[in-house]
Amino acid sequence: MKKTVNLTIDGRNVEAEEGKTVLEVARDNGIDIPTLCYNEELEPYGACRLCIVEVSKNKRTRLVTSCLYPVEEGLVVKTNTEKVVANRKMLMELLLARCQGVKVIEDMARNIGVDKPSFKPEYLEREECILCGLCTRACAEVVGTSAISLVNRGVNREVAAPFLGTADDCIGCGSCVYICPTQCIKMEDTGDTRTIVNWKATFKMQKCKKCGKNFAPEKQLEYIRKKLNLPQGFFDVCPDCR
Amino acid sequence: MSVNVLPRISSPEELESLRRDILSRRDPNRPLITVCGGTGCQTYGGSDVYQAFVQEVKKQGLEAGVGVKATGCHGFCERGVLVIIFPQDILYQRVKVEDVPEVVAETIVKGNIIDRLLYVDPATKKRHTKELDVPFYARQHRLLLEGNTRIDPTSIEDYLAIGGYAALPKALFHMKPEQIIDEVKRSGLRGRGGGGFPTGQKWQSTRKAHGDIKYVICNCDEGDPGAFMDRSLMEGNPHSALEGMIIGAFAIGSHLGYVYIRHEYPMAVENVTTAIKQAEELGLLGDNILGSGFNFRITVVRGGGAFVCGESTALMASLEGKVGEPRAKYVHTSEKGLYDRPSNLNNVETWANVPQIILKGADWFNKIGTKGSKGTKIFSLVGKVNNTGLIEVPMGMTLREIVYGIGGGIRGGKKFKAVQTGGPSGGFIPESLLDLPVDFDELTRVGSMMGSGAMIVTDENTCMVDMARYFVSFLQEESCGKCLPCREGLKRMLQILTDITKGNGRDEDIQLLERIADTLQDTSLCALGSTAANPVLTTIRYFRDEYEAHIKEKRCPAGVCKDLITYSIIDEKCPGCGLCVEPCPTKAIKFVAKRKPVILDQKLCIKCGTCYDLCKMKAIAVK
Numbered sequence: 001m002k003k004t005v006n007l008t009i010d011g012r013n014v015e016a017e018e019g020k021t022v023l024e025v026a027r028d029n030g031i032d033i034p035t036l037c038y039n040e041e042l043e044p045y046g047a048c049r050l051c052i053v054e055v056s057k058n059k060r061t062r063l064v065t066s067c068l069y070p071v072e073e074g075l076v077v078k079t080n081t082e083k084v085v086a087n088r089k090m091l092m093e094l095l096l097a098r099c100q101g102v103k104v105i106e107d108m109a110r111n112i113g114v115d116k117p118s119f120k121p122e123y124l125e126r127e128e129c130i131l132c133g134l135c136t137r138a139c140a141e142v143v144g145t146s147a148i149s150l151v152n153r154g155v156n157r158e159v160a161a162p163f164l165g166t167a168d169d170c171i172g173c174g175s176c177v178y179i180c181p182t183q184c185i186k187m188e189d190t191g192d193t194r195t196i197v198n199w200k201a202t203f204k205m206q207k208c209k210k211c212g213k214n215f216a217p218e219k220q221l222e223y224i225r226k227k228l229n230l231p232q233g234f235f236d237v238c239p240d241c242r
Numbered sequence: 243m244s245v246n247v248l249p250r251i252s253s254p255e256e257l258e259s260l261r262r263d264i265l266s267r268r269d270p271n272r273p274l275i276t277v278c279g280g281t282g283c284q285t286y287g288g289s290d291v292y293q294a295f296v297q298e299v300k301k302q303g304l305e306a307g308v309g310v311k312a313t314g315c316h317g318f319c320e321r322g323v324l325v326i327i328f329p330q331d332i333l334y335q336r337v338k339v340e341d342v343p344e345v346v347a348e349t350i351v352k353g354n355i356i357d358r359l360l361y362v363d364p365a366t367k368k369r370h371t372k373e374l375d376v377p378f379y380a381r382q383h384r385l386l387l388e389g390n391t392r393i394d395p396t397s398i399e400d401y402l403a404i405g406g407y408a409a410l411p412k413a414l415f416h417m418k419p420e421q422i423i424d425e426v427k428r429s430g431l432r433g434r435g436g437g438g439f440p441t442g443q444k445w446q447s448t449r450k451a452h453g454d455i456k457y458v459i460c461n462c463d464e465g466d467p468g469a470f471m472d473r474s475l476m477e478g479n480p481h482s483a484l485e486g487m488i489i490g491a492f493a494i495g496s497h498l499g500y501v502y503i504r505h506e507y508p509m510a511v512e513n514v515t516t517a518i519k520q521a522e523e524l525g526l527l528g529d530n531i532l533g534s535g536f537n538f539r540i541t542v543v544r545g546g547g548a549f550v551c552g553e554s555t556a557l558m559a560s561l562e563g564k565v566g567e568p569r570a571k572y573v574h575t576s577e578k579g580l581y582d583r584p585s586n587l588n589n590v591e592t593w594a595n596v597p598q599i600i601l602k603g604a605d606w607f608n609k610i611g612t613k614g615s616k617g618t619k620i621f622s623l624v625g626k627v628n629n630t631g632l633i634e635v636p637m638g639m640t641l642r643e644i645v646y647g648i649g650g651g652i653r654g655g656k657k658f659k660a661v662q663t664g665g666p667s668g669g670f671i672p673e674s675l676l677d678l679p680v681d682f683d684e685l686t687r688v689g690s691m692m693g694s695g696a697m698i699v700t701d702e703n704t705c706m707v708d709m710a711r712y713f714v715s716f717l718q719e720e721s722c723g724k725c726l727p728c729r730e731g732l733k734r735m736l737q738i739l740t741d742i743t744k745g746n747g748r749d750e751d752i753q754l755l756e757r758i759a760d761t762l763q764d765t766s767l768c769a770l771g772s773t774a775a776n777p778v779l780t781t782i783r784y785f786r787d788e789y790e791a792h793i794k795e796k797r798c799p800a801g802v803c804k805d806l807i808t809y810s811i812i813d814e815k816c817p818g819c820g821l822c823v824e825p826c827p828t829k830a831i832k833f834v835a836k837r838k839p840v841i842l843d844q845k846l847c848i849k850c851g852t853c854y855d856l857c858k859m860k861a862i863a864v865k
Contacts, residue, residue, distance in 0.1 A: 095730070156723070
């Protein structure tokens with residue numbers, strides 16, 4: 001049995017497993033906190049800062065990122081104080097200024113109460129990537145390939161393949177495409193070829209010996225086969241025909 | 243340079259006997275010339291002066307009786323190359339290679355003072371012979387830096403001769419780890435790297451943390467523009483920090499330490515590497531230190547130059563070979579730091595304080611300083627002040643005493659405007675607060691911080707909006723870019739500030755800057771982001787009128803922002819000397835005739851200010 005702790009979130013008393021984060025516990029209890037760089041399958045990262053909440057303990061109140069902050073006995077959490085909202089709005093304005101025309105961001109901003117950023121129109125950018133690091137973390141933590149990473153620092157930061165070239169270690173699985181919240185990673189399947197445009201990587205697709213469908217990149221299947229120690233020819237037929 | 247191979251020692255008694263032996267071989271009355279080899283003096287040719295002394299002493303056949311040493315930074319960089327002659331403590335300043343034969347012939351051989359090389363106090367016109375009589379030094383309290391003027395940093399014998407490694411046996415043989423921690427706690431020592439966290443408390447948390455393997459780390463990744471405190475300690479007296487680390491490691495229960503040091507500090511890297519090797523050979527590092535049964539090793543790791551790597555979690559990531567990015571510290575590094583193991587990180591200056599606290603006691607240390615900040619602090623005093631250099635003062639000294647007493651006031655008799663403390667993300671403190679006692683809490687109260695101890699003085703010709711813009715530009719380049727407020731917030735702040743300095747500011751910009759700043763402070767992942775707004779917030783707080791002048795009147799009151807100023811010739815004052823004509827890079831100034839004012843072509847003028855700086859008649863106006 002895991003130890004439990006008692007805390008309050010927005011006035012509600014909740015019991016939580018020790019070691020969980022405030023965000024997990026809030027969501028377990030149906031309390032929503034906005035996030036952009038969080039995914040429950042990945043290690044929390046704390047880059048987007050949208051999940052900030054106010055926590056109080058021992059007369060000390062401060063803003064923390066709920067995706068990283070572990071629950072504690074007696075913790076008082078408030079997810080929507082004036083300070084939280086004001087900061088979240090500014091964060092949203094900063095995101096909007098970077099990502100003009102990105103629907104997910106615009107919708108989220110509207111939900112938080114921001115229509116447009118307070119910056120001069122000439123500052124605004126039409127960047128699609130929000131640098132949340134979900135793709136690089138999925139590639140490293142879930143797939144285990146680390147084919148792409150965040151490179152450079154500050155305003156020059158970007159997600160890229162090694163040396164800004166081709167992602168040689170990419171297996172074409174498309175996890176990065178799937179997890180990207182703004183859908184800025186482009187993947188194209190044409191005939192027997194898959195291309196992940198952003199990483200300049202192309203793959204030959206495996207053709208199902210039964211139905212003839214090109215169902216997955218050969219490189220990905222070989223990666224899985226080796227990792228799981230499966231016999232040669234295991235992926236000759238697609239999952240549908242098996 | 244240490245030439246004797248010292249035997250490995252295996253007990254405190256042997257260490258003391260070695261110390262006695264070293265001292266017995268040294269005659270305190272033997273003339274000794276120490277030449278400052280610090281950063282500032284190096285640029286003035288310190289190495290050449292040192293070599294010249296070595297050669298000259300040899301030439302005059304005095305090698306046997308006269309010692310020559312290249313030391314670490316003495317502090318008074320403004321007056322380099324600095325030379326001190328012991329035992330009389332004579333300070334010669336602005337010494338050049340040409341002066342060397344005379345110094346040896348006159349002062350060393352005959353005992354005569356060379357007046358020309360003495361420091362003259364511009365305020366009193368008084369000539370000072372001894373180092374400690376010079377106002378720059380007289381007002382300081384150099385607990386840590388004094389060693390720099392006396393020892394050859396590459397000689398462990400020199401460190402032993404000034405009482406080094408005396409605290410170590412006391413800690414290892416006469417104190418329990420808990421007692422050491424208690425002593426450091428009672429001393430009131432707080433981290434000198436910026437945060438000011440109580441050192442003893444940090445040690446205790448790391449000691450108490452679960453885990454067999456614990457690390458101690460020395461942060462020498464000083465990346466602030468204009469800061470060279472840690473560099474000078476590491477270059478000038480590396481053993482003092484190492485001794486602190488060994489004591490700390492023993493108290494914490496660590497057997498492996500790292501010195502993380504900037505690659506851009508080659509001499510510091512070299513000197514600390516040499517020092518570690520010497521300490522190992524002598525049995526002060528490695529297995530069974532001084533026969534105590536305690537094992538501890540130190541590895542030197544060079545940083546790649548990212549400013550953010552001075553932040554503890556980013557530094558640890560970098561040590562692990564990962565990208566230097568900070569992470570949240572909700573679980574402290576004392577519990578999960580380097581390789582997820584309990585780790586205690588302190589900066590060079592903090593470590594260097596430890597031996598003296600152990601040796602002289604917490605009660606001695608906590609008598610120095612203020613209620614909340616004990617001991618001394620080293621500052622690099624730079625900018626528009628007469629006496630730039632490295633200073634060490636007791637906590638609580640007022641800014642006025644530092645800027646005017648030690649710094650000798652503002653260059654060229656100009657008016658003081660503000661002093662920025664704590665590095666690029668420190669705040670600007672105005673004249674009205676010059677009587678502020680400098681300690682951790684007071685600096686924070688007025689919107690700045692102690693930081694690592696950089697102090698940049700500005701004068702009336704400094705535009706505060708432009709200063710804020712400059713530091714935001716530095717910080718946005720050095721932000722790691724991981725968290726949104728720091729990366730995007732600084733980028734927008736820089737755009738807004740740049741526009742204001744170009745005369746394109748909007749009325750609502752001040753408020754917008756404040757809103758971004760609040761979010762930076764409240765929501766950034768690490769201290770780089772949460773403090774990055776300080777230059778903007780303090781300049782708005784104390785110099786709002788300058789912002790308004792730029793925005794509303796399209797005017798730069800300090801005459802700095804090029805888009806808002808014009809240079810013109812004041813015909814009545816211009817004697818037509820033509821001194822400004824040739825240096826003008828765009829040939830915008832035309833010579834007419836002697837006693838006829840020159841003519842400035844506005845279309846060609848790039849507002850570089852060269853003519854303004856050159857004109858002794860003050861015949862150039864800037865508006």
